[in-house]
Amino acid sequence: MQFDFGRGGGPAHVTIDRERCTACGLCVRACQGGPIYLAEAEVRVDPSRLFGCIGCGQCMTVCPADCVTVTGRDLSPSDLLELPRSDASAGYTALYSLLVARRSVREYRDQVVPPEVINQITRAASTAPMGIPPSEVGVLVFAGRDKVQAFRNELLRELEGMRWMFSPAALWLMRPFMSRESYRSLKAFVVPVIDAYVEYDRQGVDAFFYRAPVALYWYGSPYADPADPYIAATYAMLAAESLGLGSCLLGFPGYAIKYSRRLKSKYGLPRRLQPGIVMVLGYPAFRHARAIRRRFAEAREV
Numbered sequence: 001m002q003f004d005f006g007r008g009g010g011p012a013h014v015t016i017d018r019e020r021c022t023a024c025g026l027c028v029r030a031c032q033g034g035p036i037y038l039a040e041a042e043v044r045v046d047p048s049r050l051f052g053c054i055g056c057g058q059c060m061t062v063c064p065a066d067c068v069t070v071t072g073r074d075l076s077p078s079d080l081l082e083l084p085r086s087d088a089s090a091g092y093t094a095l096y097s098l099l100v101a102r103r104s105v106r107e108y109r110d111q112v113v114p115p116e117v118i119n120q121i122t123r124a125a126s127t128a129p130m131g132i133p134p135s136e137v138g139v140l141v142f143a144g145r146d147k148v149q150a151f152r153n154e155l156l157r158e159l160e161g162m163r164w165m166f167s168p169a170a171l172w173l174m175r176p177f178m179s180r181e182s183y184r185s186l187k188a189f190v191v192p193v194i195d196a197y198v199e200y201d202r203q204g205v206d207a208f209f210y211r212a213p214v215a216l217y218w219y220g221s222p223y224a225d226p227a228d229p230y231i232a233a234t235y236a237m238l239a240a241e242s243l244g245l246g247s248c249l250l251g252f253p254g255y256a257i258k259y260s261r262r263l264k265s266k267y268g269l270p271r272r273l274q275p276g277i278v279m280v281l282g283y284p285a286f287r288h289a290r291a292i293r294r295r296f297a298e299a300r301e302v
């Protein structure tokens, strides 16, 4: 079956420069069951295998003779980059230090985040893995407190407008169609949080976007894996941390946007999208003196 959905259109095209190919087979090992295979000591390409080439580009990056070309699905040889020097990469200790020190930041200094710093963050996040390339993730950048606050106010109005869906009567009607966990989470978490956002707002407190100077809204097209925007946002959080910024993910806005035609139209978003997530960021107002040990619900060898 041909692979023809999403931004990439149809499958990508792979060509091998036979003059230079030594049939070492590294591209085949990187491709693993895709359209590239070895037969009679020759690398061959069969676009009908599986769903054709998804354009991951690994055959190009692994080839020692530089003789593989992939074009299509938003990829071309001009996307190949020199690898950073190995002494410029973070080892485990440096990476773990960054990870363990990161906190969700909910108070920001009144300091502008320069556009080039925002670009560094989105550039780093664009390296995030995605379900199927090319990335189906989009990001809207709200730079400056005024723009962030305007966005926040729109979302709050939208959430207020949705509040009736979570009234006791509506919840009672929906109850038979919901899992126990969803019902409890709506009643004990979603409803009180929306009410608190609105109530704090009346008191002039921004408990929703924390008066952050920048907000990035990561969303996915209907072709995206629902995790794609979250993975990109997580990469962005770590990039922000490495640049001395703090950030916080906000789960509610994505749903307000997904179900609001008005907001999608206002911000030029696709009519159908995966809700994704908002990340607010800025220079943290204070530093944490300690880190926290976290545990997974389960981590066991089987």
Ligand SMILES: Cc1cc2nc3c(=O)[nH]c(=O)nc-3n(C[C@H](O)[C@H](O)[C@H](O)COP(=O)(O)O)c2cc1C
Residues within 6 Å of the ligand: 102, 103, 104, 105, 106, 248, 249, 250, 251, 252, 277
């Ligand atoms: C998917 C997701 C949604 C989140 N939504 C919110 C949110 O709406 N508001 C908020 O203040 N924090 C939000 N957070 C941040 C978490 O509350 C935070 O990770 C948690 O407090 C642990 O703190 P830490 O990140 O400093 O370890 C979210 C985090 C994730 C992963």
